Amino acid sequence: MERMTRQRRAIEEAFAQAARPLSPAEILTIAVRAVPALGLSTVYRTLRAMEDAGVIVAVQLPGEPPRYERAGVAGAHHHHFHCRACDKVFDVRGCPGGLQRMLPRGFVLEDHSIVLEGRCADCRHAV
Amino acid sequence: MERMTRQRRAIEEAFAQAARPLSPAEILTIAVRAVPALGLSTVYRTLRAMEDAGVIVAVQLPGEPPRYERAGVAGAHHHHFHCRACDKVFDVRGCPGGLQRMLPRGFVLEDHSIVLEGRCADCRHAV
DNA sequence: ATGCTAATGGGAATGGATTCCCAATGTCAA
DNA sequence: TTGACATTGGGAATCCATTCCCATTAGCAT
Numbered sequence A, B: 001m002e003r004m005t006r007q008r009r010a011i012e013e014a015f016a017q018a019a020r021p022l023s024p025a026e027i028l029t030i031a032v033r034a035v036p037a038l039g040l041s042t043v044y045r046t047l048r049a050m051e052d053a054g055v056i057v058a059v060q061l062p063g064e065p066p067r068y069e070r071a072g073v074a075g076a077h078h079h080h081f082h083c084r085a086c087d088k089v090f091d092v093r094g095c096p097g098g099l100q101r102m103l104p105r106g107f108v109l110e111d112h113s114i115v116l117e118g119r120c121a122d123c124r125h126a127v
Numbered sequence C: 001a002t003g004c005t006a007a008t009g010g011g012a013a014t015g016g017a018t019t020c021c022c023a024a025t026g027t028c029a030a
Numbered sequence D: 001t002t003g004a005c006a007t008t009g010g011g012a013a014t015c016c017a018t019t020c021c022c023a024t025t026a027g028c029a030t
Helices: A006-018 A024-031 A040-052 A071-075 B006-018 B024-031 B040-052 B071-075
Strands: A056-059 A067-070 A079-083 A089-092 A108-119 B056-059 B067-070 B079-083 B089-092 B108-119
Touching: A006 A024, A006 A040, A006 A067, A024 A040, A024 A067, A040 A056, A040 A067, A067 A071, B006 B024, B006 B040, B006 B067, B024 B040, B024 B067, B040 B056, B040 B067, B067 B071
Parallel strands: A079 A108, B079 B108
Antiparallel strands: A056 A067, A079 A089, A108 B108, B056 B067, B079 B089
């Protein structure tokens, strides 16, 4: 990625506006408003380049294809909330301690992830 | 699943012996010792039937294909440990509270999952 | 403005997990 | 023991996410 193109600008803009982890499909949906001809190939290609460059990081959730978010946000340790109604993922701050205590004897803890499931504010009363 | 076959018995036996969540491939590896001709189709078919019957539940980890474990084990609230060296998954008991406090305003918490990553006792010193 | 070439788009191809298909096999009620 | 039919095995087919291919388009250094 040596050149700044309209499509790349649109993708970066999508991350800036959403302020939450986005799937490739979500990114396409948002960025296509700025660049109607935008193709899914370009989204994937750009995401990979951005990830390699450390600009974004993958957010893996159980049983879900990966989302991506800006590395800056991920810089601070945080976790995620997955809305079961709209399928969107949100960042949540904070982290309960005491995980070390859950560890079986002899196991070494290197990292952890917590995923909260439920309904986001918008889907609070949705079916 | 109306009939008790050798292959189904071997699969149930695999769960009983392993006492940890197993992937379809792991189940095949273990159960094929009792039934050499066992096919992967049968493993998948049986897993689905067992899941539908509520005998086992799927264990979803971030970025991983599902494992399965007996529902009895899952009856008690617990979480999982994923060994980065051998890729095995283990149950861990306990759960830190305070997750409610991480929730953004207006969000409703329905469930959560915690995945610990690191090295199991066996891989403690592995490369 | 020009030219080199990186980047695009979209349809085809890939890869891994899972399901389907169906002739052969094995279970179990009678 | 027998027969109806549930179950099996394994190769083909499907599914979905992602990547590849390549002719066309368009940054950007000069």
